[in-house]
Amino acid sequence: MNTLYAKTVRSGHKNFKSVIHEPKRVFESYSEEEMFKKIIKESKNNLLSGYQQKRFDEYKEIGFPLFRRINLNRPDFKAGNFGKPCGSNTISDIDEQGIELIKKYDFEGTDRKYLLMAELFSNCGYYIKTQDDQDAGIIKLWYDDTSIFENSLFSLKPGSKAVIIRQISGNYSDKLRNGVIRAIIERNAELVLINIIKTAKADSISESGYFSLSENSRLKVIELSAGQGKFVSNYVYSMDGKNSVLRSAPMFMGSDESVSDIFHTVKFNAPAAIGVLEAKGVLKDRSSCIFRGTLDINKGAFDADGKESSFTLSLSPHARMQTIPGLLVAENKVNASHAATLGSISEDKLYYMMNRGFSKAQAKKLISMGIFDELTEALDSYDKDIAQETVDYVYSIL
Secondary structure, three states: OOOOOEOOOOOEEOOEEOOOOOOEEEOOOOOHHHHHHHHHHHOOOHHHHHHHHHHHHHHHOOOEEEOOOOOOOOOOOOOOOOOOOOOOOEHHHOOHHHHHHHHHOOEOOOOHHHHHHHHHHOOEOEEEEOOOOOEEEEEEEEOOOOOOEEEEEEEEOOOOEEEEEEEEOOOOOOOEEEEEEEEEEOOOOEEEEEEEEEEOOOOEEEEEEEEEEOOOOEEEEEEEEEEOOEEEEEEEEEEOOOOOEEEEEEEEEEOOOOEEEEEEEEEEOOOOOEEEEEEEEEEOOOOEEEEEEEEEEOOOOOOOEEEEEEEEEEOOOOOEEEEEEEEEEOOOOOEEEEEEEEEOOOHHHHHHHHOOOOOHHHHHHHHHHHHHHHHHHHHHHHOHHHHHHHHHHHHHHO
């Protein structure tokens, strides 16, 4: 089956074509057919179940990927292992307009198999739709700590505003948590999205996101992935309207032998769009992280302003950071830049803190916490309890 969907990165430029590595795939039975029949039978939304049935044929033809950089746990499709359903505003309440948006904004995700898996077997997901010029306030989404397949859609109508805080906790098991989110931000709308993702040692978490920004829209995404597990994410920001503005701040805190693979792409498709990717994080013990930030400026996106950077603070000689920046530019009149920095805490800073009564361990933790200031300050302005919980959690694993 040939299905058209948005690829994360352009495979060609002028007369040149890039070679894109395709992972090896395995076909294994996880009783998906039986589980899928059960989901369709219990569905109370004919629009959603009809869409899922059409996607299942493609899903069956794709094997599970064997990633080179990270080895995710296999899914568990046994009945009863799907956690608790979400509360109100769930994807099971999606209307025809929402289904059309999901169809229109189809994409690749961390891997096509994982994206389809989340759509087909989602036990949890939110459908949040604002009205024109509505201020929806602060929306807090909490997820059960068992294995979850999530399919969520955030639709912001013209002139509306929303702040969405997603909290995801590890499940201390060898199960897979797999989430897909789409956010459609229409003309003059504003969205702030904060993701707090805590991984336990045996966890595997996959996060796929697609964001479309229309004319004069604003989007800020702050994401923290912290803990001891395995985390892979793929976010695509499509600047589809002129004067749209994006700030994406992925943050990571790796400890023990955690592994993270973070891939964010900004696609400039309209004039005078501004897109900033600024990754920051701390690595300790034998943790590792790969950050891939790509600015993809298409023909016609003149006066685009794109910046990509990363900063990593290493607290261990055994920690590993790899940064892979990408600039794809098909328009002349643009500004585009990238930078990467890897550093450690200077002895002068430690001496300064220790002279003020802190132990060396305390001084390292306090200095490292400064990396996450943008996250903690944003949370503090929206919900002081969540802000304090997040600070305490990060401090505990530093």
